[in-house]
Amino acid sequence: DAGVIQSPRHEVTEMGQEVTLRCKPISGHNSLFWYRQTMMRGLELLIYFNNNVPIDDSGMPEDRFSAKMPNASFSTLKIQPSEPRDSAVYFCASRAGQGDEWRETQYFGPGTRLLVL
Amino acid sequence: KQEVTQIPAALSVPEGENLVLNCSFTDSAIYNLQWFRQDPGKGLTSLLLIQSSQREQTSGRLNASLDKSSGRSTLYIAASQPGDSATYLCAVGGSNYQLIWGAGTKLIIKP
Numbered sequence: 070d071a072g073v074i075q076s077p078r079h080e081v082t083e084m085g086q087e088v089t090l091r092c093k094p095i096s097g098h099n100s101l102f103w104y105r106q107t108m109m110r111g112l113e114l115l116i117y118f119n120n121n122v123p124i125d126d127s128g129m130p131e132d133r134f135s136a137k138m139p140n141a142s143f144s145t146l147k148i149q150p151s152e153p154r155d156s157a158v159y160f161c162a163s164r165a166g167q168g169d170e171w172r173e174t175q176y177f178g179p180g181t182r183l184l185v186l
Numbered sequence: 187k188q189e190v191t192q193i194p195a196a197l198s199v200p201e202g203e204n205l206v207l208n209c210s211f212t213d214s215a216i217y218n219l220q221w222f223r224q225d226p227g228k229g230l231t232s233l234l235l236i237q238s239s240q241r242e243q244t245s246g247r248l249n250a251s252l253d254k255s256s257g258r259s260t261l262y263i264a265a266s267q268p269g270d271s272a273t274y275l276c277a278v279g280g281s282n283y284q285l286i287w288g289a290g291t292k293l294i295i296k297p
Contacts, residue, residue, distance in 0.1 A: 102283075111290070112275070114284070117284075119283070125283070125284075160229055164283075174235050175285070176232070179228055180229050
């Protein structure tokens with residue numbers, strides 16, 4: 070298996086532009102997570118999907134952020150409009166498990182390094 | 187509210203030494219505890235997952251222990267190598283999806 074795939078790996082954009090980050094989870098995994106990592110705040114959970122349905126989006130910073138999972142093999146995280154404070158590394162992770170999800174670990178993608186100028 | 191602390195924030199040791207990384211958590215009602223490794227510019231890799239009913243897990247030169255009553259976990263690395271240099275993160279599972287993360291320990295193994 071190729072693991073969790075994220076694109077792009079690096080993104081540099083100007084303030085006010087729309088940014089779309091993409092994630093392909095591991096085949097057969099039914100849970101998907103979007104995280105943001107910064108030096109100041111560490112790892113933060115942004116949103117959690119289970120069976121393509123958003124379960125918890127309480128970590129999404131504000132209305133400028135939105136996430137979708139149209140099918141089991143694809144998810145997007147969109148920032149519109151982007152701001153310099155959104156600069157961070159954004160990770161996608163997926164997890165298997167039916168029922169006893171807490172027994173399973175999360176598998177992380179390589180991340181997207183976003184810089185908003 | 188669960189809080190996870192990792193001490194020290196950074197550690198530098200000579201190659202070949204055995205070392206211990208520490209993780210503490212404030213709420214003992216956990217489902218599991220995981221140790222991850224993060225290399226610069228890369229994602230996180232799960233090293234060991236300990237269920238709440240377990241006391242320890244081992245993988246090669248790594249051994250992780252869990253003491254729920256005292257709110258502590260340790261990651262023991264035997265015979266350290268330069269390739270072990272990375273940031274090690276501890277994460278506590280308190281529900282079926284949430285992980286509460288520590289800030290990590292940056293480990294440098296000097297050749």
